[in-house]
Amino acid sequence: MGSVKIPKDVIDMYNILICDDDKDIVSALNIYLQAEGYNTFPAYDGNQALKVVEENEIHLILMDVMMPHLDGIHATARLREKSNVPIILLTAKSEDNDKVLGLNIGADDYVTKPFNPMEVMARVKSQLRRYTSLGGQQKPEEEESGALRNGGITLEDATKTVTVDGEPVRLTPIEFDILHLLMTSPGKVFSTDQIYELVWHDQAYGAENTVAVHIRHIREKIEIDPANPRYIKVVWGLGYKMEKV
Amino acid sequence: MKQDFRSHALVKALVLLLSVACAVGALFSWIYCAYHWDSLFNNETYASSAMWYQGMQGRYSHLMSALDIYDQIRRGEKLGYLQEKNYNVYLSNLSPEQTNFRYIIRDNATGEILLSSAGEDSLAGVGDIWQSLRTIGPDYLEYSYRTYYGPEDTGGEDYTIFYDDDGNIILQVPGNVSRPYMEGATYRYAVEYGVDAQLxxxxxxxxxxxxxxxxxxxxxxxxxxCTAGVLVFTVFLMCCAGRRPEAETFTLNWSDRIPYDLYLFAIGFAIIMLLGCSVEWATRAYWTFSDTGDRFLLNGMSALCFTAAAALVEAGLMSTATRIKCRTLLRNTVTWKFLAWCGRFLRRFWRDLCAALAGLPITYRTIFFFLGYLVLNAFLAAGLFRSGNGGFYFLCLLGVNTVVLALMCRYTLQWDQVRSKAQDIVSGQPDTVIDTGNMTWFPALRQHAGALNDLGGAINTAVEERLKSERMKAELITNVSHDLKTPLTSIINYVDLLKKEDIEGEKAKEYIDVLDRKSQRLKKLTEDLVEASKASTGTLTVNPERLGMGQLVDQALGEYSAKFEDAGLTLVSALPEAEVYVTADGRHLWRIIDNLLGNCVKYAMPGTRVYLDMTVWDSWVTLSLKNISAQQLNIPADQLMERFVRGDESRTTEGSGLGLSIARSLTELQGGRFRLEVDGDLFKAVVSLPQA
Structure with missing residues (x-):
């Protein structure tokens, strides 16, 4: 996985709010984000975060969940009352129901602590790109036939190209076919045998783990963190599916 | 508004006196009113009033007494000394100087004035003259006449013959008569009388x-x-009865402690006696001739008796009020105490009987009751067949058997309650409670139900305690891991930043690499720690689904193919032809296989083969993974599953030592079995899950 390079003019000085009660984490994230050319605003609890958002034009918020005075969940809920600015939760709680709660309350993504700084950068970029180019302000122009879209992924059957968050991805023909199959019916679970039969047009006998290996390769190309995939989810014992994002 | 009636004893005594005085006053004033009824209320004239009439009657009777004696004189009889004296007294009492009563008595035949107040003019001032005719003789002799009637003396006709004391016939009247002057005699005297209006x-x-x-x-x-006074004072007394200035509550005095029925009887008796005396003495005073001390004394006695009676009535009312306030009206009676004693005696007798029955062995008790029931039925049936109309016996038989049936139904229902409670405890709901309140008729059953309730309560408490401690444990782990993760985040971030700095010297770079590796390991360790403790306390949620085991293994091998190649391992897998299904949580099952394959990658000797077999036997799906350990396995297999235990030599490598422990916990959480075998350097892990 490598960090995706974004042209400077696209960044165009975005304002990012970092909110965490641990000052060292805030300053570390500060260094990373400023190195990438973003403007940062620090906040050390939920109330400060709300105040900063009110006083400045903020394009993205990185928010810790466990904070004094006003925690991240409540702050997110309050922010969502008037703004659709992307919010990425930084959480030490790795339990599923915490993640579900965070996403339900209106967060766009989450990163569990201790996090890899590169992963955070990638997610920030992904969210910003979606917010500016695909989100509220501008309507996407390319709505022509043949293009399958899910979250940040765009797959064009005619040109056999795939882009993730606007960045082109190079896939082998088999990988493209598998991704195409999964994207035609997002949310549907395909077993390895089904995938093999539909993609290879052959009996799945003795296919062994060919499909699984290909899926892993696709994930490594399109996911920010292949160990925690956002798009291609493994449904253990049943198959694979494209998550609707 | 609540009035406080805590009055001083002196005030009470004063009010008591006042009330008694009022009672006496009321009595006498009412008597006075009754006496003056005519003038006060009937609106009549004096001449028709009762008082006037009473006077007329008195004087007239004196006049008649005088006339009787005069008649004797006229007939030439000799007067006795007393008679003569009385005659003079009568006449002088009837003289105009002494009285306003006026009279003239004439001979009815001749009209000659025989006796008068003041001659011819006696009645001159009288407005309303009363007249009467009178025959004295036989009247006077009434006490000495003898009647005789018979045909021999009177020639066949019935006569009433009057004799005087000497046996001479005075009068002979036809028929059977008792008032001879009405029948035969002529009226000898004409009496005119009245009252002189001059007074x-x-x-x-x-x-x-x-x-x-x-x-x-x-x-x-x-x-x-006075009557109103009596009422008011009595009410006041009843209000303050039992109240004392120094006490908040009501107090009983000595008389209030006497049993009420005795008290009532005594005081009632005394009141009746006193009233009797009062009435008796008043009557005597009324009829006494003496106008002097005697009458005064008698009236005084009567009044005294009435006063005492009134005082007793007041005292009785006060005592009653006090008793009602102290709620001892009925309890402090001989009758009540006697009934209570009877009740206690019967209850004790019943208890002793029950105890005696309870002392018997339970089989004897059952037999005893059954025999009793049988005998009763036999008796009633015999009665039914022997007596002419068996209606009563039939009803009895019906009633007894209905009651027995009802009791049996009740017993069965309550027994069923107890049974279902036991069932509840067994099925994991120990907090249900049997209502033992309605089991009074079956003490043994109630005891049993109570014991079950206690048992359920104890189990419930224990379960709650355990759940609480487990929750606290999970909470502790979550909090601790959070506290560990936050500083770890900073460490990882700043190590990463350090790596990007241009640092001179190979050693510094090497040190930073160590820091990087160790911080990554620390990260893995905290994650595994949370996972392991959650898996072992059972706080993880399990979402069982029907999963394809072969599918899952395929997926897992797909994830691991690259890592196996990197580690120089060859995987040899033997899976069944057809898909096998298990009921498990896919993510947990993946974690198990992930840990096992990860172990292979970490600890297997490079260049060897790893064997993965899946078999189905006796509805268990068994997955076994064999590899050759790179290091010597010098600890037993069961210790390998303990937390943080690893082969001694592998301490320095990546990994937390929790993998196998997590795998075992997760397997057991899903109802499976986990087994490890070590045979020399051969390491074998076996996971068995029930087939779906």
């Missing part, structure tokens, strides 16, 4: 006139006032 003499007529004219209506007010 010159000072006598009872003048007094009556005076009282009639002066009949004081104010006495009526006095009577009403």
């Amino acid at each position: 010159a003499a000072d006598d009872e007529f003048r007094a009556a006139w005076n009282s009639f004219t002066k009949g004081n209506i104010q006495v009526l007010y006095l009577a009403i006032g």
Whole structure:
């Protein structure tokens, strides 16, 4: 996985709010984000975060969940009352129901602590790109036939190209076919045998783990963190599916 | 508004006196009112009033007494000494100087004036003259006449013959008569009498006139006032009865402690006696001739008796009020105590009987009751067949058997409650409670139900305690891991930043690499720690689904193919032809296989083969993974599953030592079995899950 390079003019000085009660984490994230050319605003609890958002034009918020005075969940809920600015939760709680709660309350993504700084950068970029180019302000122009879209992924059957968050991805023909199959019916679970039969047009006998290996390769190309995939989810014992994002 | 009636004893005594005085006053003023009823209320004239009439009657009877004696004189009989004296007294009492009563007695045949107040003119001043005719002789002789009737003396006709004391016939009247002068005799005397309107003499007529004219209506007010006073004072006394200035509550005095029925009887008896005396003495005073001390004394005695009776009535009312306030009215009676004693005796007897029965072995008790029931039925059935109309026996038989049936149904229902409670405890709901309140008739059953309730409560408490401690454990782990993760985040971030700095010197770079590796390991360790403790405390949620085991293994091998190649391992897998299904949580099952394959990658000797077999036997799906350990396995297999235990030599490598522990916990959480075997350097892990 490598960090995706974004042209400077696209960044165009975005304002990012970092909110965490641990000052060292805030300053570390500060260094990373400023190195990438973003403007940062620090906040050390939920109330400060709300105040900063009110006083400045903020394009993205990185928010810790466990904070004094006003925690991240409540702050997110309050922010969502008037703004659709992307919010990425930084959480030490790795339990599923915490993640579900965070996403339900209106967060766009989450990163569990201790996090890899590169992963955070990638997610920030992904969210910003979606917010500016695909989100509220501008309507996407390319709505022509043949293009399958899910979250940040765009797959064009005619040109056999795939882009993730606007960045082109190079896939082998088999990988493209598998991704195409999964994207035609997002949310549907395909077993390895089904995938093999539909993609290879052959009996799945003795296919062994060919499909699984290909899926892993696709994930490594399109996911920010292949160990925690956002798009291609493994449904253990049943198959694979494209998550609707 | 609540009035406090805690009055001083002196005030109470005073009010008591006042009330008694009022009672006496009321009595006398009411008597006075009754006496003056005519003038006060009937609006009649003096001449028709009761007082006037009473006076007339008195004087007339004196006049008649005098006439009787005069008749004797006229007939030439000799008067006795007393008679003569009385005659003079009568006449002098009837003289115009003594009385306003006026009379003229004439011979009925001749009209000659025989006796009079003042000759011809006696009745001159009388407005309303009364007249009567009178025959004295036989009247007077009434006490000595003898009647005789028979045909031999009277020639076949019935006569009533009157004799005098000497046996001479005075009068002979046909028929059977008792009032001879009405029948045969002529009236010998014509009496005219009346009252002189002048009322010159000072006598009872003048007094009556005076009282009639002066009949004081104010006495009526006095009577009403006294009655009202009695009522008010009595109410006041009843209100403050039992109250004492120094005490908040009600107090019983010595008389209130006497049993009420005895008290009532005694005081009632005394009141009746006193009233009797009062009435008796008043009657005597009324009829006494003496106008002097005697009458005064008798009246006084009567009044005293009435006063005492009134005082006793007041005392009785006060005592009753006190008892009601202290709630001892019924309890402090001999009758109550006697009944209570009877009740206690019966209850004790019943308890002893029950205890005696309970002492018997339970089989004997059952037999005893059954025999009793049988005997009762036999008795009633015999009665039914022997007696002419068996209606009563039939009803009894029906009633007894209905009651027995009802009791049996009740017992069965309550037994069923107990049974279902036991079932509840067994099925994991120990907090249900049997209501033992309605089991009074079956003490053994109630005892049993109570014991089950206690048992359920104890289990419930224990379960709650355990859940609480487990929750606290999970909470502790979550909090600790959070506290560990936050500083770890900073460490990882700043190590990463350090790596990007241009640092001179190979050593510094090497050190930073160590820091990087160790911080990554620390990260893995904290994650595994949370996972392991959650898996072992069972706080993880399990979402069981029907999963394809072969599918899952395929997926897992797909994830691991690259890592196996990197580690120089060859995987040899043997899976069944057809798909096998298990019921498990896919993510947990993946974690198990992930840990096992990860172990292979970490600890297997490079260049060897790893064997993965899946078999189905006796509805268990068994997955076994064999590899050759790179290091010597010098600890037993079961210890390998303990937390943080690893082969000694592998301490320095990546990994937390929790993998196998997590795998075992997760397997057991899903109802499976986890087993490890070590045979020399051969390491074998076996996961078995029930087939779906």
